[in-house]
Amino acid sequence: MNVLIDNSDLFVTGFKNTGILFVISAFFALILGTIVAGMRVSPAPAMRAAGTLYVNAVRNTPLTLILAFFALGYPKLGLPSIDFMTAAIIGLSLYTATYVSEAIRSGINTVSVGQSEAARAIGLPFLQTLTLIVLPQAFRSVVPPLFSVFIALLKNTTVAAGFSVFESGAIRAYLSERGEPLLPGLLWVALIFVVLVLGILTPLQRYLEKKWRVAR
Amino acid sequence: MSAVLFDVPGPKARVRNVYLNIITVIVVVGIVGFILFRFYESGQFTAKKWEIFTFPLVQQKFLEAIGATLSAFGVAAVGSLILGIVLAFGRLSDTKWVRVPCYWFTELFRAVPLLILMMIMYYGLSSAGIKGITPFMAVVVGLILYNGSVLAEVFRAGIESLPKGQREAGFAIGLTKGQVLRTILLPQAVRAMLPVIISQLVVIMKDTALGFLILYQEILFYANFLGSQIQYGSPVVPGLMVAAATYVGLCLVLSGVAKLVESKMSSRVKVVKAKVGVAG
Numbered sequence: 001m002n003v004l005i006d007n008s009d010l011f012v013t014g015f016k017n018t019g020i021l022f023v024i025s026a027f028f029a030l031i032l033g034t035i036v037a038g039m040r041v042s043p044a045p046a047m048r049a050a051g052t053l054y055v056n057a058v059r060n061t062p063l064t065l066i067l068a069f070f071a072l073g074y075p076k077l078g079l080p081s082i083d084f085m086t087a088a089i090i091g092l093s094l095y096t097a098t099y100v101s102e103a104i105r106s107g108i109n110t111v112s113v114g115q116s117e118a119a120r121a122i123g124l125p126f127l128q129t130l131t132l133i134v135l136p137q138a139f140r141s142v143v144p145p146l147f148s149v150f151i152a153l154l155k156n157t158t159v160a161a162g163f164s165v166f167e168s169g170a171i172r173a174y175l176s177e178r179g180e181p182l183l184p185g186l187l188w189v190a191l192i193f194v195v196l197v198l199g200i201l202t203p204l205q206r207y208l209e210k211k212w213r214v215a216r
Numbered sequence: 217m218s219a220v221l222f223d224v225p226g227p228k229a230r231v232r233n234v235y236l237n238i239i240t241v242i243v244v245v246g247i248v249g250f251i252l253f254r255f256y257e258s259g260q261f262t263a264k265k266w267e268i269f270t271f272p273l274v275q276q277k278f279l280e281a282i283g284a285t286l287s288a289f290g291v292a293a294v295g296s297l298i299l300g301i302v303l304a305f306g307r308l309s310d311t312k313w314v315r316v317p318c319y320w321f322t323e324l325f326r327a328v329p330l331l332i333l334m335m336i337m338y339y340g341l342s343s344a345g346i347k348g349i350t351p352f353m354a355v356v357v358g359l360i361l362y363n364g365s366v367l368a369e370v371f372r373a374g375i376e377s378l379p380k381g382q383r384e385a386g387f388a389i390g391l392t393k394g395q396v397l398r399t400i401l402l403p404q405a406v407r408a409m410l411p412v413i414i415s416q417l418v419v420i421m422k423d424t425a426l427g428f429l430i431l432y433q434e435i436l437f438y439a440n441f442l443g444s445q446i447q448y449g450s451p452v453v454p455g456l457m458v459a460a461a462t463y464v465g466l467c468l469v470l471s472g473v474a475k476l477v478e479s480k481m482s483s484r485v486k487v488v489k490a491k492v493g494v495a496g
Contacts, residue, residue, distance in 0.1 A: 043225060044236035050244050060418070060467035061460050062425030065436055069460075072443065073453045078258040155329035162331075162429035172335050182343035186336045190328045197327035 003175070003184045010174050015192060017167040021088060021157040026150055028093035033100025034135075040105055043126055055098045063159055067091040071163035088160035092153065099149045107142030108134055140212040147205035151197055168192070255453065265451040268442055269458065281438035282462060288352060288424045288434065292359035293417055299360055300367025305397055307372055318368075325365040331426050334358035338430045351432035355424060363420050370412050374405030407481055414474035418467050425463065435459050 004011060039051035058066070070087035082090075111134050119129040139146075161169030168189055175185040225233055255261060268274055306318030325333070338354035378401055386396035406413070428436040439459035443452035
């Protein structure tokens, strides 16, 4: 308990930055992932190919390497410099977007064929069929997988600690600088994550799942 | 699948699709071209930055780094599968004091970030006076605890999705609960869940790269080390490109093997089904 109270400044700043990373990356990943999912079911073969290529390439690359590229490689390219926080947000968003896209695509598959056939029968074009009929239903059925993706994102934010972002994963480094005992410090970090995941996100997931269930 | 969303394109739609295709190609070529142009402009393709990869010693060390990644992956994959099966059986147990601890074990280890688990193993334990924890052990134990818990849920879902008759038939011929689980339910569950199990193995492969952050000398660690060689122009970007290509290659090989196994298994299931059909 002492480690937590004596170093509350570290824990507060660390988890605040974790929260910032999580919220902003989740926002961008959701937008980009939806676009990519739309591309992967579109009538144009080139769009499908581009979406598939992006998902397969990024999903098979470790997140650590993607963050390493934006934190260590990007500054070598002579482009406008970005701080490590922004670099981490870009990396996390690009990585998470592939998982969001796959979740939404599987959700699109759960919408019964009759729905889009009916939409086409009343003359809606592809984009309207997708955005007015299919996606709203798909989003409801993908709440559980999408939440799992975001829970993974929350845990993945800790990787940014390896690339000079002061968030929850970096608390260890600051604790050892202060000469504090590391094991209790790390166990506190783990416990806070357990509370965030099991105490907040998982119940929220169950609640939304029940509330938005589609009757089929 | 995608035919769900649109009809067979007519003349107008075909013209529109051609435009869409052209626009997509222009955008993709634009993005990739810009990245490559920046790489070229900032001198990432100069011979000096790639020269380091021509040394036999560097190549040998790089192979050793790939070996380190693969050995961590191999041990962690086998360990996770075993732990997953044990935990899944534990959660299906009739005894409360086996079921409840297994439940909390899987829930807790799925909720803690893997990097934090590895840090607890590597930094935490050694600071608490436990000596002799190597980065390899920390990486492997972290991976096993996390992925074992994830796989336990996969196995359990697979077993619970099986028709009730399978279990009942097992009991009817006098098998014990453990025998039913081991010989009847688990083999079917593994087959049904194979795609999920394989994708989890790909996750283990990728997560070995977290070892880089606790100083395990795997692919990414070595690539980063090469990037710090100033006399070769600090080839950070070339190093990361080679590392990325290696990881994507390894993961694609793993997925390829998975597809092969899957098609073999599903063909066998078909044969069994056909036989049943003939007999019926």
